[in-house]
Amino acid sequence: MKNALLTNQTVQSKDKTYKLFAFQFSLTLTLLAMGILFYKGSNLDKNTFSNAQERGTFLFNTLTNQINDSLYFNNVEDIRKITELLIQQQGIKHVSIFTESGQYLLDTKQDRIPSGFIDSALLSQVSNYTGPSNRLLEHSVEFVGGIYYNTTLMGGLYFELDVSAELLDAQQLFKQQLLITIALLILASGLSFALAMNLGATRKLKVAEANFQQLIEQSPIATAIYEPNGSLYYGNPSFWKLMLLVDDRFNSVDYQYNIFEDNYFQEPAIKSLLVEGFSSQAVEIPAFAYRNKSPHADNSINLKDNINLEMLWLDLEAFPLLDETSKANGAVVVYQNISKEKNAEIEQAEINAQLQQSQKLESLGIMAGGIAHDFNNLLAPIMGNAELIELTIANKGKDASILSYVQSILSATKRAADLCGQMLTYAGSAVISRRPLNLSMEVEELNNLFKSSLSKKTVFTQSLPMDIPLIDADQNEIRQIILNLLLNASDALEGGVGHVSLKTGTTVIPEKVAKLLLPMQNMSAGKYVFLEVADTGCGMNKETLQNLFNPFFSTKSEGRGLGLSAVLGIVKQHSAGLKVESNLGEGTLFRLYFPISETKTLSKAENKKVLRSKYSGKMLLVDDEPDILKVGSALFSLMGFNVHTANNGREAVEKFKQLHLELDGFVLVVLDVLMPVLGGEEALEEIRSIDSSIPVIMASGFSTGEVIARVSTLDNVIMLSKPYGLDDIKLALSEVILG
Secondary structure: OOOOOOOHHHHHHHHHHHHHHHHHHHHHHHHHHHHHHHHHHHOHHHHHHHHHHHHHHHHHHHHHHHHHHHHHOOOHHHHHHHHHHHHOOOOEEEEEEEOOOOEEEEEOOOOOOOOOEOOHHHHOOOOOOOOOEEEEOOOEEEEEEEEEEOOEEEEEEEEEEEOHHHHHHHHHHHHHHHHHHHHHHHHHHHHHHHHHHHHHHHHHHHHHHHHHHHHHHHOOOEEEEEOOOOEEEEEOHHHHHHHHOOOHHHHOOOOOOEHHHOHHHOOHHHHHHHHHHHHOOOEEEEEEEEOOOOOOOOOOOOOOOOOEOOEEEEEEEEEEEEOOOOOEEEEEEEEEEOHHHHHHHHHHHHHHHHHHHHHHHHHHHHHHHHHHHHHHHHHHHHHHHHHHHHHHHHHHOOOHHHHHHHHHHHHHHHHHHHHHHHHHHHOOOOOOOEEEEOHHHHHHHOHHHHHHHOOOOEEEEEEOOOOOOOEEEEHHHHHHHHHHHHHHHHHOOHHHOEEEEEEEEEEEEOHHHHOOOEOOOOOOOEEEEEEEEEEOOOOOOHHHHHHOOOOOOOOOOOOOOOHHHHHHHHHHHOOOEEEEEEEOOOEEEEEEEEOOOOOOOOOOOOOOOOOOOOOOOEEEEEOOOHHHHHHHHHHHHHOOOEEEEEOOHHHHHHHHHHHOOOOOOEEEEEEEOOOOOOOHHHHHHHHHHHOOOOOEEEEEOOOOHHHHHHHHOOOOEEEEEOOOOHHHHHHHHHHOOOO
8 A cells, every 4th residue: 555645636647648548549540440441442443343354254254155156157146145145144235246357246236237347456355365355444344355166266255344333332332331430430439538537437436445545544533344243344553552542452453342242332322322323323422431341451551641541531423334225234433532631621620629629718718817817816915914914913922813713814815826826827827937847857756746646456657768858847837737637547547447657758740730739829840748648547528528628627526627727728838739539438648748948958956045034125016906015015014125115007117217216226126917007017128227137026916928928038037926925925036136
């Protein structure tokens, strides 16, 4: 088979060749026939006279043999009878018999007794003993010769043979032959041209068949022809390649495949459509999930272009092959592999579902963050005043029972603050302090803690390579993630029986996976450090998976439903990604992906912070909540500061401008992040433009991850979560240069 399709130009060139051959054949045949006819026409009279000469010679010899005796005995009557018989022969129109001297004895043009002598020119021919002489006239032939008795010349015989009838017959015959020849030439020419056209049509048909065969062979669309019973009769290379994706038996051309015996065509609706396509009319089976159940299927084949080995999607079209009686004699089935499109459609649906979930969680996060912010602002004065009462009672030795009441208030306030902290973590707005960490080391440090909480019936395994890259993370929040996931895994084991595994490591995630990671932060493909916690517990159904990260959703009777929501918030704040896989009764797997830090190694030791109890100097406390200003002033004053206050950022900037040039200028500024008139970030920028080295504490009950990220990059600036007490203030002061 040729490698390329024959072009129309090639076919037309062949047609011209056939037509030229037919023309040349017709022309040659015509010239040959006309040559023959011309030759015969030019010799027509000659042949007629030649035939007449032969016939006349025969008649002359026959007649002389009959009359020589009569002439010898001068029996004129016998001569006359013989002459009458001669005249009766066709074409004889004049007979003369004469003596040796030339005198007429008988002449059919004269009376019974003729007179005169024959022409001397004719008489001179009588002496020829060998036979008669003849002379050709226009429409006749004259014969003259001697009559001998033995060898004695007795006289002579003359007769004229008329050939006009023969000439006319010959001409008529020639005309008939000419007409027949012309008709035959026309017929031959027509046949030659018809043959040429037939050869051209046959050639076109063969070319069309060859082109069609090549088109099917080279087509990227899988096409198969089946016999009426469903047995495969023919499949193009694309068909064999497609079927090989799900069944390695198609590696052999001897494999006897029957579409009606294929397990995946046994579903009633599909089989009825297929039978219809084999018998009556064209049918389509759109978006057909085809996956071969054969035990011979080769699952090791590496499929590309988003084709899922477990689900091969096909779009089938089947139409019957009808014979001249419109009876189905098999069928053609066209297979179109739509796995790429269908998988992309499924993937997009998953992305949309994840996006909707992410948007819902984000909305809940904003609400939770707002509630936590307001609640923290309420807790701040409660906690501060309770702590002041506690200090006053403790210092002045008042009733211990009153002190226990105050401590109960402080304990409840701190638990409420912790709850707000979890809500802020879920919202991705908690105050965090990032530094380079080795994830495996952080897990190892918690080993004793979570191992002690596991049941003795639980098999616990871990894989913690220590040579993994570092991540930038808040140590406390990373540890919170680890403990939350491990406790959930342990709780999922009924009676503590089962397996819990914990792994860390590095992996490369493709873009397709990165797009689906929660909380949908458009993570890019690349290398990440991962944390994986898996269990063989009860697993989760689809409804539980959809609500898993909603705040206050829990499957535990005593749970508050903030553990996994906090995990998702921490993941969001660390620009990380999370995926969860679970099947009811089969267990659950959580996998978190953290961006790799630019820092390559950990510092060998950290400077231990010294917490001081007494400070001095002038400070500026800024907050839009009067109760927080009041209790904050008391707490900072208790530590030795000379506290100046402001109700908003604009007032703070103006007061700082007025007082910072005094001899005892400000040594510290504490700014609320969210304030009217001028916010904390803007106020910080203007204050730093006046004094770039002033230590600043940014206090907040709720801040976005972006705000925290920006503030944490500034020198000598620290974030402080509301509500705060004396210990929180001391720790914050140790982080800035005052410490």
